Amino acid sequence: MAHAVSVRLDEEAVGALNRLTSTGISQSEAIRSALVEAANRLYDMDSLAAEAKALEADEFDRAEMLAVAEMMESLRAER
Numbered sequence: 001m002a003h004a005v006s007v008r009l010d011e012e013a014v015g016a017l018n019r020l021t022s023t024g025i026s027q028s029e030a031i032r033s034a035l036v037e038a039a040n041r042l043y044d045m046d047s048l049a050a051e052a053k054a055l056e057a058d059e060f061d062r063a064e065m066l067a068v069a070e071m072m073e074s075l076r077a078e079r
Contacts, residue, residue, distance in 0.1 A: 017031070
């Protein structure tokens, strides 16, 4: 089901739309794709943040991370 939306674009958005449509896609497709990609990026960032938080709470993972960091530090050349 199609849903019509009306927006006012500023100069930056007009420029971005022009760059997208210069590839041969329609304005509608460019806008639809941009909205879907932006929403997916937000979801990906939220998922990544949740994964980082879970790893941070994982005591075994934190201990392993510290051990690797200590090993790497011991291998570093003296300055």
